[in-house]
Amino acid sequence: MKKFLKWFFIVLTILVFAGLIALCFYIGSIYTSASKISIDSAKLSAPFTTIEIFDSNNKPLKEDNMVNENFAEISSLSQNTINAFVSIEDKDFFKHHGVNYKRIVKAMLNNLKAGKFKEGASTITQQLIKNSHLTSEKTFERKITEIALSKKLEKQFSKDEILQQYLNIIYFGNNCYGIENAAQYYFSCPASQLSLAQSALLAGMIKSPSKYSPIKNPEKAIQRRNLVLSEMEKDGKISAQEAMLEKSKELQLKIENRHKNKLNSYSQAAIDEAEELLHLPAQQIALQGYKIYTYQNEKLQNNLEEALLKSKPSSNYAGIVIDNKKHSIVAYNGEGDYKILECKRQPGSCIKPLLVYAPALNEDIIYPCTQILDEKTEIAGFSPKNVGNTYHGYISARESLSKSVNIPAVKILSYVGIEKAKRYAQELGIEFDPKDEGYCLALGGMTYGLNIAQLAGGYTTFANKGLYSPPRFVSFIADKNGKIVYVHHAKEKQVLREDSCYLLTDMLKTCTKSGTGKRLSSLNMPLASKTGTVGKSSSKQNLDAWNITYSPHLTCGVWLGNLDNSPIDYTGGNQPTEIVKNFFVSNKSFEDFEKPSSIVERQIDTTELEENHRIVLANKFIPERYTKNELFSIFNLPKNTSKKFTEAPAPVFNCQVENDQAELVFNANEYITYQIFDENGLLKEISNKTGEQKLSFAMENERKTLKLKWFYTLSPQIKEEKELVLVKSKTRPNNKRWYM
Numbered sequence: 026m027k028k029f030l031k032w033f034f035i036v037l038t039i040l041v042f043a044g045l046i047a048l049c050f051y052i053g054s055i056y057t058s059a060s061k062i063s064i065d066s067a068k069l070s071a072p073f074t075t076i077e078i079f080d081s082n083n084k085p086l087k088e089d090n091m092v093n094e095n096f097a098e099i100s101s102l103s104q105n106t107i108n109a110f111v112s113i114e115d116k117d118f119f120k121h122h123g124v125n126y127k128r129i130v131k132a133m134l135n136n137l138k139a140g141k142f143k144e145g146a147s148t149i150t151q152q153l154i155k156n157s158h159l160t161s162e163k164t165f166e167r168k169i170t171e172i173a174l175s176k177k178l179e180k181q182f183s184k185d186e187i188l189q190q191y192l193n194i195i196y197f198g199n200n201c202y203g204i205e206n207a208a209q210y211y212f213s214c215p216a217s218q219l220s221l222a223q224s225a226l227l228a229g230m231i232k233s234p235s236k237y238s239p240i241k242n243p244e245k246a247i248q249r250r251n252l253v254l255s256e257m258e259k260d261g262k263i264s265a266q267e268a269m270l271e272k273s274k275e276l277q278l279k280i281e282n283r284h285k286n287k288l289n290s291y292s293q294a295a296i297d298e299a300e301e302l303l304h305l306p307a308q309q310i311a312l313q314g315y316k317i318y319t320y321q322n323e324k325l326q327n328n329l330e331e332a333l334l335k336s337k338p339s340s341n342y343a344g345i346v347i348d349n350k351k352h353s354i355v356a357y358n359g360e361g362d363y364k365i366l367e368c369k370r371q372p373g374s375c376i377k378p379l380l381v382y383a384p385a386l387n388e389d390i391i392y393p394c395t396q397i398l399d400e401k402t403e404i405a406g407f408s409p410k411n412v413g414n415t416y417h418g419y420i421s422a423r424e425s426l427s428k429s430v431n432i433p434a435v436k437i438l439s440y441v442g443i444e445k446a447k448r449y450a451q452e453l454g455i456e457f458d459p460k461d462e463g464y465c466l467a468l469g470g471m472t473y474g475l476n477i478a479q480l481a482g483g484y485t486t487f488a489n490k491g492l493y494s495p496p497r498f499v500s501f502i503a504d505k506n507g508k509i510v511y512v513h514h515a516k517e518k519q520v521l522r523e524d525s526c527y528l529l530t531d532m533l534k535t536c537t538k539s540g541t542g543k544r545l546s547s548l549n550m551p552l553a554s555k556t557g558t559v560g561k562s563s564s565k566q567n568l569d570a571w572n573i574t575y576s577p578h579l580t581c582g583v584w585l586g587n588l589d590n591s592p593i594d595y596t597g598g599n600q601p602t603e604i605v606k607n608f609f610v611s612n613k614s615f616e617d618f619e620k621p622s623s624i625v626e627r628q629i630d631t632t633e634l635e636e637n638h639r640i641v642l643a644n645k646f647i648p649e650r651y652t653k654n655e656l657f658s659i660f661n662l663p664k665n666t667s668k669k670f671t672e673a674p675a676p677v678f679n680c681q682v683e684n685d686q687a688e689l690v691f692n693a694n695e696y697i698t699y700q701i702f703d704e705n706g707l708l709k710e711i712s713n714k715t716g717e718q719k720l721s722f723a724m725e726n727e728r729k730t731l732k733l734k735w736f737y738t739l740s741p742q743i744k745e746e747k748e749l750v751l752v753k754s755k756t757r758p759n760n761k762r763w764y765m
Contacts, residue, residue, distance in 0.1 A: 076299075076311045078292045080321040081355070081500070086292050095205035099189035101217040102204075108262040109221075109228035110192065113253045115149040116260060119184055123150040123175035150175045153191045156308060194308055197227060198234030199363045200288055202308050211239065213279040221263070222271045225253040239276050240363050240588075247276065280362050289343065289359030291326060294366055295319045295498040302499060302511050314505030319498050320353035322346075325612065329356040329581075332607035336600055340585050340593045341365065343477050344604065347580045349485045352494040352515040354478065355579075361588045369474040370586060373557030373597065374429045375571045376455075376469040378529055379483045381434050382426055384441045384449040387525040389661035391440070393423040393532050394629065394653075396638040397433035407464045409435045419638050423532045427540030429556065431468055438467040452520040453483040453493050469557060481573055481582030487530050487553065488575045488618070491521035524623040524658040529553075530575075531618075531656055537574070541598040545574065545606050551617040552576055552609065556597030559586075566592035572601035574609070577618050581605050623659050628652040630667035632696060639665075646670040648739045651696055670737050673697065673745040678733065680751060682724050687751060689720040689731070696739065702732040712738055728752050 078086045099107070111118050117125055125148050147155065154174045178187065197207035207227050208216040219227070229249035230237045239246040251272045258268040287293060296307050299317050303310060310317075329344050343359035343366075359365045385391045399417040402409060409431045417430065425433035438446055443466065447457055456479065458472035478496060486493040494515040502511040533553035537545040542554035552574050559569035569586040570593060583601040586593055595601065628643040631653050640663045643652040647670045657663070676691045676699070693699060698712040701720060708731075709720050729751045736744040 076292075076296055076307065077316045078295055079316065079318045080323055080326075081319065082323070083318065084323070086295075086319070086321065095203060095209065096193055097189075097203065097205040097208075097216040099185050099192070101215075102192070103217070103219065103224070105221045105263070106204075106216070106219050106224040107188065108257055108260070109224040109253055110188075111149070112256040112260045112262060113228050114152070114231070116256075118149050118188070121148060121150075123177075123179035124148060124172050147171070148175065149191050150178055150187055153187060153194065154178060156194050156196075156306060157190075157312065195231050196234055196306060196308070197230055198238050199240070200293060200307075202306075210280065211278055221267070222250065222254075222274045223277075225257070225271065226250040226276070229253045235367070238363070239278055240280070241368075243276055288363060289361055289365050291319070291321050291354075291357045291498070293364070294354075294357055295321075297364070297366070298498045299502060302502065315510070316503045316505075318500045318502065320348065320351070320355050320500050321357075321498075322348075322355040325579075326356040326358070328608055328611040330358050331611070332604045333358060333583075335607050336604045338585050338595075338600060338604075340587050340595070342586075343584045344608070345477050345481050345582045346608070347481055347485050347496045347582075349488040349575065349578055349580055352482075352485065352496050352517075353500070353513075354496050354498045357498070363588065365584070365588070366476050366478055368588060369471075369476055370569050370584065371469050371471060371474045371559040372480055373469040373559040373569060373571060374431075374434075375480055375555050375557035375573050375597070376450075376471075376475075377426060377429070377434050377467065378487070378533065378555055379453050379455060379480075380446050380450045381438050381441070381467050382422065382532065383453075383487070383521055383525060383529050384446045385422075385437050386528050386658075387449070387521050388441060388445070389658070391422050391437060392640055392655065392657060392661065392663075393421065393528055394634070394640055394655045395422045396420065396634065396640075397422060397425060397436055398638075399425065399430055399432050402432050402435065404435060404439055404464055407435070409464070409468060423535055424540075426532050426555075427536035427538075427542075429541050434467045435464050438464055449520065450483070452518065453486055454479050454495055455483060469559065477582050477584045480571070481580050484555075484573050484575050484582070485580045486520055487526045487533075488577055488580065489517075489526075490523040490621070491519050491526045492517040493520045494518070522623070522658070522660070523621045524660065527618065527621055527624050528656060528658065542572065542574065542602050544598070544602045545609070548606065548609055548613065550576065550609060550613060550615060553618075554602070554605070556602060558596040558598075561592075567594070567596060568592060570595040570597045570599075570601050572597055572605045574602075574605045576609070576614055577616055578614065579612065581608050625657055625659055625662075626654050627657055627662065629655050629663065630669055632669055632694065633667055636694070642666045644669070644671060646740065646743075648696075650739075670740050670743060673735055673737060673743050675745060675747065676735065678747075678749065680731075680749065682751070685724050687722050687724045687729065689722075691718055692716060693718045696737060697735055698738045698741070700734040702734070704730065724751070 080086055151171050154171050158174060159171060193203040193205070196202055199210060201207040201210050204216045204227065208214055208219055212219070212223055226239060226246060229252065230246065236242060237246045237249045254263070254268045254271050257263045258265055295317050296310070299310055299315070300307055303315065325346050329346055333342060333344050341361035344357070345354060346356035347353065348355050396419045399411070399420045401416065411431050420430060420433060422433065422437065443462065443464070451457065455475060460472045463470070482496040485496065494517045497513050500513055501509055503509050530553045533555055534551065536542045537552045537554045541556040545552050545554055554572065554574040557571035558567055560567040568590055569584065571584055573580065573582045583604045585595050585601055630641050630643045630647055630651065632651050633639045633641045642663050642665070644667050647667060676693070679690045681688055689701065693711055693714045693716065695713050695715045698710065700710050701708045708722060711718055731749045731751070732746060733749065734744065734746040
């Protein structure tokens with residue numbers, strides 16, 4: 026046994042050493058190959074970079090596609106600005122030769138201790154190489170290449186030249202590449218005039234521009250800025266008094282207005298999508314000469330922009346148009362202080378078709394004509410309210426959706442089940458936070474919400490026979506040599522049945538005719554629409570207003586709101602719907618939605634619907650005035666057929682007597698005629714009456730016989746009758762009551 030263990034450890038030691046030697050050779054070969062790569066001076070020093078973007082006809086987009094339009098000379102920057110970046114990003118920048126090995130070892134130990142990649146160890150030189158020459162992939166080979174090129178860069182350029190190029194290439198969020206663009210965007214001043222606090226804020230942002238955005242996350246931005254100031258104090262670059270003074274200052278942002286529309290242009294959205302597809306920052310996409318070919322339709326883009334401008338919203342806004350069949354975004358425009366597509370807003374009632382009604386139809390839980398009791402309700406501790414605290418009694422699913430009544434939506438969600446409904450919505454591109462669990466989801470009450478592309482993209486499924494694929498801006502991408510490196514192939518998945526989508530579309534067409542989207546009715550187009558309004562219940566102020574409308578070919582979505590959550594004066598049914606209307610005025614099409622063979626029309630008994638809130642098929646004897654045509658899926662037809670007009674239902678009669686006066690009470694139906702006879706003939710005939718009926722008559726004798734007859738007014742041959750004998754009570758004669 027000892028001999029075996031001895032040989033085991035010898036072999037193990039040999040294998041370990043062999044592995045280390047192989048690793049060293051592997052690293053050495055990568056390093057040697059990387060050392061032969063030339064440093065491209067043009068990528069480092071190009072002050073202006075533009076990405077070529079084309080529309081669906083391969084015509085250059087007319088929008089501004091410049092990524093970096095301003096350049097800051099290192100000599101123009103204050104020492105405080107330079108020190109801020111060096112203190113937080115690379116304290117030993119002026120000492121090392123491109124790589125800080127001590128920092129690498131420390132970061133590796135910390136990452137091993139944390140059990141995940143928590144810290145990087147890139148110097149400013151390495152970051153410049155990564156941003157100008159390499160991809161953002163986190164691979165071992167890329168890191169070795171980065172180290173080799175960083176050492177080579179340090180031999181070819183001075184520290185000031187490296188720092189200058191670094192400050193002009195790093196990303197500060199909101200489409201700002203380079204410190205000059207960032208200074209002008211966030212503070213409306215040149216980089217040379219940045220204050221100490223402003224410099225510290227920008228230096229702190231670059232670790233994670235989204236997380237430390239002073240617009241989106243001001244508190245985190247201030248915390249990060251103050252950390253930079255603390256590091257500068259540790260490094261002896263500023264005094265304790267200076268650090269304390271600067272930490273007490275507010276952000277004092279002054280967003281430059283001219284950047285707003287560029288941030289939310291079609292071209293910027295296409296660039297952002299290309300960054301994800303190529304795993305490259307926009308700066309590198311521009312430097313490496315990639316060409317982006319999009320789905321933008323020039324006519325539809327112009328129509329959307331004109332519709333938005335015609336409305337002149339006083340708030341931030343966004344509009345999107347999607348080709349349903351191609352799952353392509355053919356038009357997009359917005360206005361806001363930062364990228365609206367990166368923002369999540371509460372969807373309000375626009376979530377109802379995706380989360381509530383479509384799943385309920387697909388699970389055969391409801392029909393469009395299903396009646397739901399709209400009343401004050403509490404479910405699982407949630408007490409939903411309708412707009413204006415009004416309640417409608419029994420209301421059809423069609424009407425509750427088209428008029429955006431809240432309580433039926435919550436009840437239907439409870440029938441489907443929250444988890445099952447969420448699974449459907451997720452298949453339609455809707456993202457949920459783990460905290461999104463309650464019935465408030467039926468009304469759009471989400472922790473974070475959705476962006477307009479996600480919401481409108483989900484609706485394309487209804488027009489596309491239940492097939493979903495995320496909508497995209499980019500059609501294909503070519504490199505500088507014309508080689509295609511990416512092509513969009515929509516991967517469709519069947520989320521809903523075709524018949525379920527048709528029924529939902531038919532319900533949403535009612536919304537355009539008589540519901541909250543009725544501003545669209547004057548177009549006389551086959552359009553399906555849903556509106557949504559989000560407000561603060563505490564202040565009764567609105568924050569978001571939506572309209573999502575689709576035709577067989579196009580889906581148009583509009584959002585109005587303010588990214589700083591200041592209130593708006595709009596509701597989904599007015600300005601957003603008006604913008605959608607103006608868009609479709611320029612794009613009229615009278616082609617209707619194709620009805621699938623799995624949809625049938627059947628007559629139902631309206632008397633059963635009104636009296637008992639049941640959906641039953643009409644039999645052939647029921648007069649037409651008591652029937653109604655409704656749409657059904659062949660997979661979910663009503664199981665029962667009405668017995669009305671085949672046998673006359675017996676009413677419940679109650680009778681009592683006081684002071685020699687008898688009173689007969691019963692509930693009448695308008696389609697039945699009632700006749701009451703006594704010994705002398707017809708006492709009373711009641712017809713076309715609904716509800717409780719009272720008939721009084723004199724009781725002269727101890728006994729009285731009544732004959733009651735009833736028959737369908739339109740089918741008198743179906744007749745029933747009953748005889749009642751009234752006698753005076755012998756057990757309680759003093760109260761003079763008479764009993765049947």
